[in-house]
Amino acid sequence: MMMLRRLTALLALVLFSLGVAASPPPPSGVATDSVYAIPALTLRDQQGQVFDFASLRGEPRLVGMFYGSCQMACPLEIEYLKHLQHAVAAKSGKSIPVLLVTFDPSRDDVAMLRKVAGEHQVQPPAFRLARAERGDEGMLAGVLDIAYRQLPGGGFSHNVRVSLLDAQGRIVAATDASGVPDPAFVQAVDKALKNR
Amino acid sequence: MPMISRQFAFVLMLLVSFAAKAADYVAIPAGQFESALAIAGHAAHLRLAAFSMRSEPVTNAEFLAFVKQHAEWRRGQVPSLLAGSSYLSQWQGPLEPGASILPDQPVTQVSWFAARAYCDSEQARLPNWYEWEYVSAADATRADARRDPARNQELLSAIQGASGNLPGVIGTGPANVYGVRDLNRLLWEWTGDYAAMFPNADARVPGSVANLALCGGSALAFADKNQYALMMRVAALTALRPADTASRVGFRCVRDPKGK
Numbered sequence: 001m002m003m004l005r006r007l008t009a010l011l012a013l014v015l016f017s018l019g020v021a022a023s024p025p026p027p028s029g030v031a032t033d034s035v036y037a038i039p040a041l042t043l044r045d046q047q048g049q050v051f052d053f054a055s056l057r058g059e060p061r062l063v064g065m066f067y068g069s070c071q072m073a074c075p076l077e078i079e080y081l082k083h084l085q086h087a088v089a090a091k092s093g094k095s096i097p098v099l100l101v102t103f104d105p106s107r108d109d110v111a112m113l114r115k116v117a118g119e120h121q122v123q124p125p126a127f128r129l130a131r132a133e134r135g136d137e138g139m140l141a142g143v144l145d146i147a148y149r150q151l152p153g154g155g156f157s158h159n160v161r162v163s164l165l166d167a168q169g170r171i172v173a174a175t176d177a178s179g180v181p182d183p184a185f186v187q188a189v190d191k192a193l194k195n196r
Numbered sequence: 197m198p199m200i201s202r203q204f205a206f207v208l209m210l211l212v213s214f215a216a217k218a219a220d221y222v223a224i225p226a227g228q229f230e231s232a233l234a235i236a237g238h239a240a241h242l243r244l245a246a247f248s249m250r251s252e253p254v255t256n257a258e259f260l261a262f263v264k265q266h267a268e269w270r271r272g273q274v275p276s277l278l279a280g281s282s283y284l285s286q287w288q289g290p291l292e293p294g295a296s297i298l299p300d301q302p303v304t305q306v307s308w309f310a311a312r313a314y315c316d317s318e319q320a321r322l323p324n325w326y327e328w329e330y331v332s333a334a335d336a337t338r339a340d341a342r343r344d345p346a347r348n349q350e351l352l353s354a355i356q357g358a359s360g361n362l363p364g365v366i367g368t369g370p371a372n373v374y375g376v377r378d379l380n381r382l383l384w385e386w387t388g389d390y391a392a393m394f395p396n397a398d399a400r401v402p403g404s405v406a407n408l409a410l411c412g413g414s415a416l417a418f419a420d421k422n423q424y425a426l427m428m429r430v431a432a433l434t435a436l437r438p439a440d441t442a443s444r445v446g447f448r449c450v451r452d453p454k455g456k
């Protein structure tokens with residue numbers, strides 16, 4: 001019997017090393033067209049706070065991606081979103097929270113997130129910069145129509161796209177976050193906040 | 197005692213069957229490489245780090261085992277945002293591929309999301325384009341066979357002759373110098389970064405003229421204009437959205453060296 005127990009333990013070890021243990025399924029009760037239906041993704045923000053992406057369900061939100069060492073497109077994206085938040089507040093007196101997740105988590109640690117947040121003077125909960133602690137941020141990129149590819153020099157070829165999610169996590173509008181906030185997009189945000 | 201030895205034999209059998217089922221990853225050494233894809237109009241000279249790659253694409257049998265284990269990726273249960281309506285549509289039922297589907301055919305009609313999740317389930321990831329291209333440049337005797345016009349013509353003919361059908365079974369062609377099979381002729385394979393293949397041209401942004409980006413953009417973005425089969429592959433992949441599936445698009449996974 002001793003032998004058998006040892007073999008069973010060995011079998012368990014082999015199964016574990018083969019990756020048979022199941023990864024966590026997405027949270028239940030999420031609409032199938034909701035971005036919160038992606039496999040579980042745990043994030044950490046610029047203040048070090050850890051949270052599950054799916055826990056953000058419940059209020060409208062702007063969600064996009066960026067990377068910390070990005071020189072042009074990402075700083076512009078952040079400034080665009082700050083302007084947009086001001087435009088929405090001026091129009092409706094309400095605030096729309098922003099979440100930007102890095103697609104370069106190996107270089108963007110919390111210190112880097114804090115540095116970028118400091119440069120742009122953005123703070124949670126209104127404006128969160130976050131990195132994946134567990135899970136696959138690539139799944140988030142896919143549902144948000146964000147494409148990126150690391151280039152030989154270490155930078156990224158990528159598009160900029162920020163999605164307006166309703167409380168359930170459905171994408172109701174999107175912007176390339178360039179120039180000045182488009183009145184139609186401000187209107188869409190205003191509407192989403194009223195419908196919450 | 198006979199009881200114990202029977203149980204022992206059973207456990208041993210299980211171990212052997214799992215060992216046989218475990219995917220075969222082969223080592224790909226680090227190296228210099230010139231991609232056929234251009235960056236800002238110039239050929240990209242790359243230094244690739246070592247990794248390991250599945251010697252074969254993921255098969256129907258392997259993907260069936262995955263959806264048995266992960267109910268959330270079964271046809272009919274997967275969220276629509278992660279897999280379109282043709283996901284695994286060639287299978288008779290969500291857990292029954294049916295008689296016309298062979299266990300050792302590469303699985304196709306799988307979305308990029310599902311391919312990613314599958315690779316994650318075996319502690320691996322989708323290759324990036326450069327990794328895939330680096331390994332696919334080899335043939336049975338050469339690490340870089342791309343300057344051989346006969347080989348390039350043969351790859352193109354194989355792709356053109358096969359379009360539309362489900363791919364055949366794995367393992368009928370020779371392995372390349374790394375021990376990897378079925379990269380170039382059998383099917384097209386998702387890469388992790390397939391959607392961002394062209395600098396300055398995003399074929400996927402809604403409202404942009406996707407076909408124009410493919411015809412103009414992809415031709416311009418190729419530094420080596422002799423790689424027609426590769427151009428067709430890139431064009432085919434970048435036309436897809438990540439929840440889309442296609443009858444000739446499957447995948448294989450890669451792993452980083454331990455400790456990385």
